[in-house]
Structure formats: C-alpha cells, structure tokens
Amino acid sequence: MSKIRSVVALAATVAGLATGAVLAPSASAANPTWAVTAPSSGTPLAKANGDFANNGGVYATVGINYVDMSNNGKGVYVEVEFWFYRIYGPGLPSVWEKVDTKQTPRTQRMRYVPTNLSTRLPGNGHAARAKIKVCEDVPRRGDVCSNQAQVSFEY
Numbered sequence: 001m002s003k004i005r006s007v008v009a010l011a012a013t014v015a016g017l018a019t020g021a022v023l024a025p026s027a028s029a030a031n032p033t034w035a036v037t038a039p040s041s042g043t044p045l046a047k048a049n050g051d052f053a054n055n056g057g058v059y060a061t062v063g064i065n066y067v068d069m070s071n072n073g074k075g076v077y078v079e080v081e082f083w084f085y086r087i088y089g090p091g092l093p094s095v096w097e098k099v100d101t102k103q104t105p106r107t108q109r110m111r112y113v114p115t116n117l118s119t120r121l122p123g124n125g126h127a128a129r130a131k132i133k134v135c136e137d138v139p140r141r142g143d144v145c146s147n148q149a150q151v152s153f154e155y
Contacts, residue, residue: 031063034149036134038076044069045144046076048134050116052151059118060084060128060153064104067112068136075106075137079145082119085127096129106137127154 035049048066055061060082068076082100100119107113121128129152135145 032151036146
C-alpha cells in the first residue's frame with residue numbers, strides 16, 4: 001500500500017510540475033507542524049498553523065491555514081523565510097543560507113484560509129528550514145507580528 005501511495009504522490013507531483021501548479025502538502029506525522037499567534041494586549045489579532053514538507057523532492061512547501069481574529073479592517077498575512085543548509089564540497093564550509101522570502105495574500109476573513117508557499121530545493125542542499133510568522137498589516141506604524149516558528153527537514 002505504501003508503494004501505491006508513493007507512486008500516486010509522484011504522479012501528482014509530475015502532473016503539478018507539468019502544469020506549473022505546486023501541490024499543497026497534506027498534514028501528516030512525517031511533516032513538521034507549526035503554529036503562531038500575533039498578540040495585542042492579550043487578545044490575538046491573527047493566528048496561523050500548518051506543516052512543512054518536501055514536495056516531491058523538488059520544492060520545500062509550507063502548508064498554511066491563517067485567520068484574522070480581530071475583525072478590525074486590517075488585513076493579516078503569513079510570511080515565510082526559506083533557508084537551506086548547503087554543502088559546497090570537501091574543505092569548503094557548509095552553511096545555512098536564506099534563499100527566499102514569500103508572503104500570503106492579505107485576508108480579513110474571520111475563518112481559516114488555506115494556502116501554501118513553496119520554493120525550489122537546491123541540488124547542493126542537505127536540509128530545508130522555514131521561519132514563519134503571522135502579521136497584521138498596519139500602514140504607517142509597522143506591522144504587528146508573532147514570534148517566528150521554525151521547522152526543518154532533511155533531504
């Protein structure tokens with residue numbers, strides 16, 4: 001049964017690549033999960049949670065569910081920094097490098113909005129890390145953000 005699921009997942013990944021789509025990961029015990037809350041005087045402004053997955057050996061994908069808890073007219077979003085542990089070769093240092101930062105669209109919905117953000121896995125990488133925060137967009141004052149959640153996987 002495991003081989004059948006792997007073949008189906010591989011076929012879906014290939015189909016997604018052919019069409020330019022990136023598939024959202026499904027939450028599972030194998031994918032590291034995360035949760036963050038942007039607070040304001042003890043009342044949450046925004047919440048987000050999800051998982052981080054190796055999407056077919058091609059993409060690092062953060063599955064995201066996020067919600068505006070305040071209903072104050074200001075949009076909320078999730079920002080993800082993608083980091084990779086790169087191996088450059090014998091005698092050269094192996095280091096964590098930030099390679100991409102992406103944000104979800106703003107939402108003012110008081111229900112969870114599912115989405116995902118992805119970036120391509122580098123060939124000379126050994127591990128992927130995502131640093132994730134949820135923020136309320138506050139023009140002219142600076143956004144109110146959660147602490148960063150950090151999740152990783154090796155590949």
